Amino acid sequence: MRSAKRITPGSFDDRVVTPRARTVARRGLFWAGVAGVCLVVVALTLLLTRGGASNGLPLDPASAAPTGTKAVAEVLRNQGVDVVLPDGFDEAMTASSVPGSTLAVYDPSGYLAGDRLTELASEAGDVVLLSPGFRHLQALVPDVRAAGPADPDESLDAECDQDAARRAGTISPGPTFAFPDDTTATGCFPADTGGFGLLSIPDAGDTLWILGPSELLTNDAVILHGNAALGLGLLGRTDRLVWYLPSIADVEASGPPSLAELTPNWLVPVTSLLGITVLVAMFWRGRRFGPLVAEDLPVTVPAGETMEGRSRLYQRSAARTRAVDALRIGAVGRLGNALGLSRHASVAEVSDAVASALGRDPREVRGILLDILPSSEREVVALSDALRDLEAAVAVAVDPRPPTSPR
Numbered sequence: 589m590r591s592a593k594r595i596t597p598g599s600f601d602d603r604v605v606t607p608r609a610r611t612v613a614r615r616g617l618f619w620a621g622v623a624g625v626c627l628v629v630v631a632l633t634l635l636l637t638r639g640g641a642s643n644g645l646p647l648d649p650a651s652a653a654p655t656g657t658k659a660v661a662e663v664l665r666n667q668g669v670d671v672v673l674p675d676g677f678d679e680a681m682t683a684s685s686v687p688g689s690t691l692a693v694y695d696p697s698g699y700l701a702g703d704r705l706t707e708l709a710s711e712a713g714d715v716v717l718l719s720p721g722f723r724h725l726q727a728l729v730p731d732v733r734a735a736g737p738a739d740p741d742e743s744l745d746a747e748c749d750q751d752a753a754r755r756a757g758t759i760s761p762g763p764t765f766a767f768p769d770d771t772t773a774t775g776c777f778p779a780d781t782g783g784f785g786l787l788s789i790p791d792a793g794d795t796l797w798i799l800g801p802s803e804l805l806t807n808d809a810v811i812l813h814g815n816a817a818l819g820l821g822l823l824g825r826t827d828r829l830v831w832y833l834p835s836i837a838d839v840e841a842s843g844p845p846s847l848a849e850l851t852p853n854w855l856v857p858v859t860s861l862l863g864i865t866v867l868v869a870m871f872w873r874g875r876r877f878g879p880l881v882a883e884d885l886p887v888t889v890p891a892g893e894t895m896e897g898r899s900r901l902y903q904r905s906a907a908r909t910r911a912v913d914a915l916r917i918g919a920v921g922r923l924g925n926a927l928g929l930s931r932h933a934s935v936a937e938v939s940d941a942v943a944s945a946l947g948r949d950p951r952e953v954r955g956i957l958l959d960i961l962p963s964s965e966r967e968v969v970a971l972s973d974a975l976r977d978l979e980a981a982v983a984v985a986v987d988p989r990p991p992t993s994p995r
Contacts, residue, residue, distance in 0.1 A: 762801020
């Protein structure tokens with residue numbers, strides 16, 4: 589008989605396929621981890637969403653948060669400028685129609701349609717667009733295009749003759765805009781993108797200003813470089829400033845809101861993450877069959893036939909490890925009963941008790957009951973014989989009386 593391959597107990601335990609309580613608990617840890625990750629993602633999404641809302645709108649003149657512009661608004665009021673904060677498009681139209689009013693519009697979400705912005709700008713005098721989007725540029729100045737953000741590590745120098753820009757000197761970097769050479773626009777604060785941080789475009793006696801890095805007006809950044817001088821110079825050109833922040837209420841509705849408009853922003857990424865997790869888990873766990881399930885047969889089948897049938901199944905699927913597990917589990921249970929051990933005794937305890945009762949090397953007994961992993965069907969048969977001999981030896985050691993011959 590060839591010698592069977594020996595492996596360490598730790599590596600054998602990892603390859604045992606007979607389900608145990610510890611194995612079931614380990615498999616459950618994956619799903620517990622998936623649930624934990626999903627809860628963390630949902631919690632972080634809610635916190636980030638609420639956190640952004642709790643600090644007020646960006647560039648809100650009534651907000652003292654770092655992203656608000658209350659500092660600039662208060663300084664303008666102290667200088668005698670009437671800062672008006674309209675609540676909605678109709679109020680903005682009414683306030684902008686007052687002669688001598690400057691209109692400042694900040695609409696990063698694009699709530700204001702192009703035709704409404706054109707109508708609003710026609711009512712006001714000077715207009716200051718703060719970081720306008722594509723829709724805003726197409727409505728008022730279709731020749732102007734976005735040129736990308738400037739280098740965040742380099743401040744922008746004025747390099748123009750506009751009074752507000754010249755007094756500021758330098759400003760913080762941000763988005764820039766470019767214009768064709770055949771227009772009457774003037775560019776200030778040139779950047780390495782080929783665009784300018786500030787554009788001045790004459791418009792029938794008034795001026796349309798386009799400020800790219802509008803974040804320089806915030807409470808956090810207004811104290812840097814010449815940001816305050818530029819902000820006060822642009823927004824304080826007249827005695828009346830209409831600072832308009834469009835909201836979702838200004839969107840022209842032609843019917844009931846769609847499902848996309850009613851869906852929270854966090855729902856799609858969270859459901860996508862859950863779907864991907866489920867697909868990965870199905871692929872991971874669905875690559876192999878689970879453990880065999882013992883079921884009551886509807887008819888009585890002799891034990892010998894059942895044993896032979898399972899043996900053939902194990903042989904056909906080359907499930908040597910499962911066959912060895914079944915042999916060892918039965919042998920360990922019978923050896924424990926023969927030695928008077930508790931039914932909760934571990935394999936190591938049974939192995940030590942067998943070695944002590946037989947006076948054999950504990951490593952040899954442990955190899956038969958636990959460590960040896962057969963690599964062929966011949967070695968499985970040899971291990972089965974070794975288990976049978978071990979049980980017979982223990983039975984003799986426990987009850988050394990010779991068997992009685994029948995009369």
